[in-house]
Amino acid sequence: MGKVHGSLARAGKVKSQCPKVAKQEKKKALTGRAKMRQVYNRRFVNVTSQQQQQQQQQQQQQQQQQQQQQQQQQQQQQQQQQQQTNDVKSSTVALVFFLAHDNK
Numbered sequence: 001m002g003k004v005h006g007s008l009a010r011a012g013k014v015k016s017q018c019p020k021v022a023k024q025e026k027k028k029a030l031t032g033r034a035k036m037r038q039v040y041n042r043r044f045v046n047v048t049s050q051q052q053q054q055q056q057q058q059q060q061q062q063q064q065q066q067q068q069q070q071q072q073q074q075q076q077q078q079q080q081q082q083q084q085t086n087d088v089k090s091s092t093v094a095l096v097f098f099l100a101h102d103n104k
Contacts (some may be wrong), residue, residue, distance in 0.1 A: 030038055 029035075
């Protein structure tokens with residue numbers, strides 16, 4: 001498009017070819033004590049919080065492993081009890097069978 005002539009251009013009612021882009025506001029750079037605090041936090045505070053998170057995760061994993069081991073032990077105990085009851089039942093059946101044949 002060419003130049004716009006006339007009263008519209010002067011009144012500002014015609015939009016320009018390239019729209020204005022709003023400037024992005026930059027964060028003010030920290031200086032002095034504030035900058036030193038930021039550096040300290042970046043070096044030490046974040047690192048210790050990450051270490052604490054890792055330790056918590058390890059503790060959770062250990063607790064889960066312990067729970068799994070306890071469950072396995074309980075299952076083994078239940079199986080042993082079932083085997084014992086089966087053994088007792090089979091021995092009583094054998095005893096009854098033996099006594100029944102012995103009486104004849």
